[in-house]
Amino acid sequence: MAQEHTLEILLRPAVELYTVYVCAAGAFLCLFAPWALALTPLFGLVTALAFLALGSVRLRQALQVLRYRRNIRRLPAYSMTSKEIPVSNQRLFVGKGFRWTQKHTQRLMDTYLPTFAEYVEPSALTQWARCFEARLEFAPFPLTLLAKATAWDSPLNPVRPLPPVGGLPRLHGIEPDEQDVTLPLGERVGHSIVLGTTRVGKTRLAELFITQDIRRQKHGQFEVVVVFDPKGDADLLKRMYVECERAGRLGEFYVFHLGWPDHSVRYNAVGRFGRISEVASRISGQLSGEGNSAAFREFAWRFVNIIARALVALGRRPDYLQIQQHVINIEGLFLEYAQKYFSEQGPKAWEEVIAIEGKLNDKNIPFNMKGKPLRVVAIDQYLSATRVADPVMDGLRSAVRYDKTYFDKIVASLLPLLEKLTTGRMAELISPDYQDVNDPRPIFDWMQVVRKRAVVYVGLDALSDTEVAAAVGNSMFSDLVSVAGHLYKFGIDDGLPGASGGSKVAINLHADEFNELIGDEFIPMINKGGGAGMQVTAYTQTLSDIEARIGNRAKAGQIIGNFNNLFMLRVRETATAELLTGQLPKVQVYSVTPASSASDAANGNTAFTSNTHDQIGAVSVPMIEPAHVVGLPKGQCFALIEGGNLWKVRMPLPANDPDEVMPADLQALAANMRQTYEVGRAGDSGWWETPGQRALNEALPDDLVDGFRQLAATDEGA
Incomplete structure (x- = not known):
């Protein structure tokens, strides 16, 4: 019987069915041939009811055994459309x-015991069928x-x-009685980490969480959702658009x-x-601080801080492009700020500067100022003879007084970073022109996003340029921390x-x-x-990835130690x-050990x-x-949540939903992302994607298809 005992044996024949058959036969005789x-x-009639009652009890026990044996080999399908995903203001749905x-x-x-291998391992006939299919892969048509x-x-x-x-x-079939697994929203502020190797369902789990975050409302207000996607997943972008539309x-x-x-x-990461010192921290934070690089990092911080303070004093919003320009040519910013400074001091200051400039020649210019514009040298000499009470002017003056060769050396680590962030059309995105x-x-910033309760998808194109993606991502993180x-x-x-x-x-x-x-x-x-x-939810492959990126085991452990919820695929x-x-x-x-013994009899009657x-x-x-953990199927995970409670979870597979449609421009973007980022996945199983969902991207309205074609033609012409 399928009951609770010290030893519970469910991998066995369903012997309860014998009783069911007998009870069914007895009930039939009692009803139709009581004589x-x-x-x-x-x-x-009364006896038949008694037979049926006993038979139903034994049938339920037999079905428990049969269902357990079925789940051990093959789990029933579990899927739902995005509309069916439950959204709660108290808990986060994870799966069953x-x-x-x-x-x-x-x-x-x-x-794992050999006794129960016939109920766990594939049958000999099933194994033969798989070998038969492999042999006929290139066979002539009738045999295929x-x-x-x-x-x-x-x-x-x-x-x-098998799927x-x-x-x-x-791993999941050992418990036929599933329930909805949820995480209290109060636990999410302790942050969550999802670990799993490539193509096992991390992004699918992210879609499940993001769907609920986008649709959740508390007191009539939505929540802020920010998604960083370094590799560029088209299905994730599509999911976010569809859920925002709904x-x-x-x-x-x-x-x-x-x-x-x-x-x-x-987006302006430093705007x-x-x-004001945060600007320098966000940029110099991308530089190495190990060993001898620490000193150059501090120099870079100082010069970026000087430039940022001068830009703000001139009424400009700092960005990467301006900072790069003035790191290369600090004299231009010095002259521009000096013009503003002297205009406040009075016209006599400029007259003295021009007089000093007229007396300069190669003999009376200091060695460290050789090669600099004469106007810069004249301003420096004027300021040397005048008490300056402006800290911005002091900083700029100290920067221009450095020898050009020496200055280039101490900012040598900063210029490659700035060039990465300002090369090509990328400068349009992270150094926006507010006057255009x-x-x-x-143009958005994080405070605006938070106040509007917005949803932001950040694609960093890491497959094309990992270093630039990391630099922009780190700048955004630093801005978010601020x-x-x-x-x-x-x-x-x-x-x-009127705000409080x-x-x-x-x-x-x-x-x-x-x-x-x-x-x-x-x-x-x-x-x-x-x-x-x-509330951070991070997704990655291994702990070694974190340690390799940080370069410090202690810091990697510090990061992992701050995640209270763990989802392990x-x-x-x-x-x-x-x-x-x-x-x-x-x-x-518990384990069972058979034991037997035999001994001679003490009397003559027994041998x-x-x-x-x-x-x-x-x-x-x-x-x-x-x-x-290594043997988990795709789409399943162990979850350590709510103070160390271990749950075994499987996520729902996405079912076809014909209402999910994106506009033409985002369709074009998603199509390009699929073509660019998913090359080489033709052999992928596509376990998460139903046939109806694969056809969804093709079954678009005619007007969207025409718009997409026009956009593609425009791109080709350009």
Whole structure:
């Protein structure tokens, strides 16, 4: 019977069916031939009901055994459309699953016993069918029909192939009774990390979380959603657009993509700041601070800070392009600021400067000022003879007094970074021209995003240029940290007329492939960003990726230690798997040892006595092993949430939804992203994508198709 005992054996024949058959036969006789059992019709009816009651109990027990055996080999399909994804103001839906306990460890250990191999491993006939299909791959036409017949994915096929998800179905099949797995929203402020190797479902899980974040409303207000996508996933972009359309948030949906500037909004990573020194910190933070590089990094910080202060004093908003221009030619900024400074001091100052300039020649110019414009040298000499009370002028003067060769050396590490960020059309996006009224592309900043409760997709085109993607991503993170600090101190409505600070707003930050983005800026975001409502969900492959990017094991451990919720998909690195398994307790599992003995009899009437029995022993084992994490099928994960509770989860597969349509420009962008970023995936199984969803991108209205063709023709003509 399928009951709770010390030893629970569910991998066995469903012997309860024998009782069901007998009860069914007895009920039939009692109803239609009660005289055969010496019963009156009335007593036959009562007896039949008793048979049926017993049979139903035994049938339920048999079905439990049969369902358990089926799930061990093949799980039932689980899919839903995006409309069906539940959205709650209290909890975040993750998928279906169960809380892992000692019972499941016991069941999992039992599946590895040779006794139960026939219920766990594929049958000999199924294995023969797979070999038969492989042999007929290049066979002539009539024979290929046989291979297609055996590969037919239908319950009517006795040798039906398993879904192309790999892994061990038994890991989830050991618990037939699933429930919805959810994470309380109050736990999200502790941040979450999703670990999994390539193509196992990280982005699908991100789509599930992002869908709920976009559609969630609290007290009539939406939440802020920011998604960093370094590699550029077209389906993720499409999902965000569709969900914004359903939620009525298209007016607050921004797409920033370094690879497609024509379809992108613009953003100035250093244009908004609480303190002017933040500009220098965001730029110099991209430079190496290890060893001898630390001194050059400090020099770079100082010169960028001098330039930023001068630009602000001149009434300009700093950006990468201006900073690069003035790092190369600091004298131009010095002259421009001197003109403003002397105009405030009075016309006599300029007269003295011009007089000094007229007396200059190669003999009376200091060595360190050789090669500089005479006007710069004259201003420097005038300021040497005059007490200067302007810190901006002092800083600029100290910069221009450096020897040109020496100055180029100390900023040598800064110029390559600035050139990466200002080369080509990228400068249009991260150094926007605020005076160009003919550019229809909007310009956003993070404070504006938070106040508007906007949704932002950030595509960093990391496959084309990893270093530039990391530099822009780090600048954005640093800017977000600054905004979080401002929100923590002053609230969301600070500076607005009649504002009292306002309450905190949930800022849902999703960082896919975040090992490509993280730097020193990321640490304070997860350390202290929670106080400002920042809720980070990071997605990456392994712990080694984080350590390799940071270059410091202690800092990598500091980052990981700030994630309270862990979602572990299939990984290939044992150290990454141990991040989960090492935090779990050990449990006691039971094993059966057959024992028998025989001895001579003490009297003459009996030749010998024998004894046979089973000994039940207990052994302490880990709740799950790293090998189980390595063996997870695609779309499944272990979740360590709510203070260390272990859940086994499987995510819903996307079902076809014909209502999902994007406009022509975003369709073109998504098509280009698929063509550019997904080359080489023709052999991918596409386990997450239904046939109807593959055809969805082609089944667009005629007007959108025509618009797409016109856009493509325009691009070709250009």
